[in-house]
Amino acid sequence: MTDEQIRNQENPVLTILRTTDEVNQLKDVDTILDKILYESRKFSNADAGSIFLVDKDSLIFSFVQNDTLFKGEGANAALYQNFGIPISEQSIVGYVAKTRNSLAIDDAYELDVTLPFSFNKSFDEKSGYRTTSMLTIPLIAQESRLVGVMQLINAKNDMGKVVPFDDDARTYIPLFCNNASVAIERGIMNRELILRMMQMAELRDPTETGAHVQRVGAYCAEIYGTWAARRKQSAKEIKRVRDNLRLAAMLHDVGKVGIPDAILKKPGKLTDEEFDVIKMHTIFGARLFNNLTSDLDRMSMEIALCHHEKWEGRGYPGKVTPDIWSPEVQMGEPKNGEDIPLGARICAVADVFDALSSPRSYKDPFPDEKCISILESDAGTHFDPEIVEIFVEIFDVIKAIRAKYKEQWKG
Numbered sequence: 001m002t003d004e005q006i007r008n009q010e011n012p013v014l015t016i017l018r019t020t021d022e023v024n025q026l027k028d029v030d031t032i033l034d035k036i037l038y039e040s041r042k043f044s045n046a047d048a049g050s051i052f053l054v055d056k057d058s059l060i061f062s063f064v065q066n067d068t069l070f071k072g073e074g075a076n077a078a079l080y081q082n083f084g085i086p087i088s089e090q091s092i093v094g095y096v097a098k099t100r101n102s103l104a105i106d107d108a109y110e111l112d113v114t115l116p117f118s119f120n121k122s123f124d125e126k127s128g129y130r131t132t133s134m135l136t137i138p139l140i141a142q143e144s145r146l147v148g149v150m151q152l153i154n155a156k157n158d159m160g161k162v163v164p165f166d167d168d169a170r171t172y173i174p175l176f177c178n179n180a181s182v183a184i185e186r187g188i189m190n191r192e193l194i195l196r197m198m199q200m201a202e203l204r205d206p207t208e209t210g211a212h213v214q215r216v217g218a219y220c221a222e223i224y225g226t227w228a229a230r231r232k233q234s235a236k237e238i239k240r241v242r243d244n245l246r247l248a249a250m251l252h253d254v255g256k257v258g259i260p261d262a263i264l265k266k267p268g269k270l271t272d273e274e275f276d277v278i279k280m281h282t283i284f285g286a287r288l289f290n291n292l293t294s295d296l297d298r299m300s301m302e303i304a305l306c307h308h309e310k311w312e313g314r315g316y317p318g319k320v321t322p323d324i325w326s327p328e329v330q331m332g333e334p335k336n337g338e339d340i341p342l343g344a345r346i347c348a349v350a351d352v353f354d355a356l357s358s359p360r361s362y363k364d365p366f367p368d369e370k371c372i373s374i375l376e377s378d379a380g381t382h383f384d385p386e387i388v389e390i391f392v393e394i395f396d397v398i399k400a401i402r403a404k405y406k407e408q409w410k411g
């Protein structure tokens with residue numbers, strides 16, 4: 001039975017309950033937005049949609065899906081666009097944010113001129129897309145906090161013709177969104193908790209900025225998505241692993257909190273003894289997750305421990321003895337190839353690329369061509385060659401992520 005047939009059979013209230021439950025199992029805000037938009041579009045058979053999140057007085061364009069313009073689970077640069085619309089009655093999304101009522105429009109190009117808002121045609125003009133029907137819904141969490149706005153575009157009938165959103169969509173999707181908004185808030189809080197944890201490391205190491213960890217997390221999520229799609233894994237499994245991987249990758253260097261300032265902040269080259277101290281950040285990080293009560297803990301542990309291992313061996317810390325908890329812990333026999341967990345092999349490429357393309361106390365940023373040529377020449381020795389191949393294949397997405405998470409010097 002196809003998803004479409006299930007949708008047609010199931011009672012809409014049951015669909016919403018089941019989907020809400022699935023959303024509640026996700027942790028990272030991007031995965032949550034992806035799931036909410038996907039399920040809402042499936043319910044209404046909408047061709048496209050986007051989610052805007054509130055930031056002060058603006059709505060920030062935060063997520064988009066469009067079956068006509070970009071298909072499938074593959075990596076996509078358009079996901080990382082970043083622009084804001086003021087919360088005012090002049091735009092459709094701003095109007096819905098202000099009034100906090102959903103709004104269905106049958107044809108965006110035939111709006112009554114007496115309405116306070118108008119349709120912004122710039123996206124259609126740039127992309128060649130034709131927006132017709134729209135359902136725009138406020139995302140309201142507990143204590144009536146406005147989290148954002150979801151906009152569904154171009155509902156289609158069974159023949160694939162664009163039609164207005166039907167009564168089921170207008171009734172049930174706003175209900176689903178009330179529950180979904182709570183999950184979005186929780187996802188935002190998870191992201192902020194991790195960024196705060198990384199700020200502690202950042203106080204010690206100025207290179208470990210919030211922007212760096214968000215870039216590394218997003219690079220890893222996209223590399224993994226392509227890796228798993230090559231293996232024809234199910235969309236559901238890809239989403240589950242990607243959700244954990246993004247957060248785990250953000251935490252790869254959290255063990256740097258245990259490294260003394262004099263070493264971490266040293267301008268210029270480290271001595272061998274100093275570098276031996278730095279290597280301990282892998283073990284310090286792993287200790288934080290070693291209770292292994294969830295897949296996220298396991299993946300965070302693997303990435304913290306193994307992100308400096310190398311495909312042909314000679315990385316660190318290797319197979320440690322007697323164990324990571326021992327005060328006499330010894331770095332051991334190197335790990336190599338698929339002994340190194342997949343998440344750590346992915347994170348190695350993402351982290352080194354970001355180190356190469358960013359300034360460090362010991363080096364200037366390198367141009368893209370130089371970064372790529374270092375990755376390619378180290379494929380098969382330092383890096384899993386397939387991961388480097390995927391990285392180069394999706395480089396336009398990598399650049400879009402880098403543009404979204406630029407360094408912001410906090411005042």
Ligand code: C2E
Binds near residue numbers: 266267363374
């Ligand atoms: P990081 O600065 O975030 O660098 C992460 C990894 O990126 C490095 O791991 C290395 O594999 C790669 N990388 C960084 N810069 C370059 C480069 O110029 N060329 C090449 N080919 N690869 C580069 P690694 O070496 O295990 O270092 C781990 C951490 O140790 C670094 O994180 C940094 O915090 C510190 N570190 C390493 N070398 C130095 C140094 O010479 N001086 C100082 N002050 N810190 C260093």
Ligand code: SIN
Binds near residue numbers: 085151
């Ligand atoms: C708006 O709702 O006016 C902005 C988003 C769009 O153009 O679809």
Ligand code: SIN
Binds near residue numbers: 241299341342343
């Ligand atoms: C998984 O955790 O299901 C796959 C990723 C890995 O091998 O670390």
Ligand code: FE
Binds near residue numbers: 253281307308
């Ligand atoms: Fe590291």
Ligand code: FE
Binds near residue numbers: 252253351
């Ligand atoms: Fe790092």
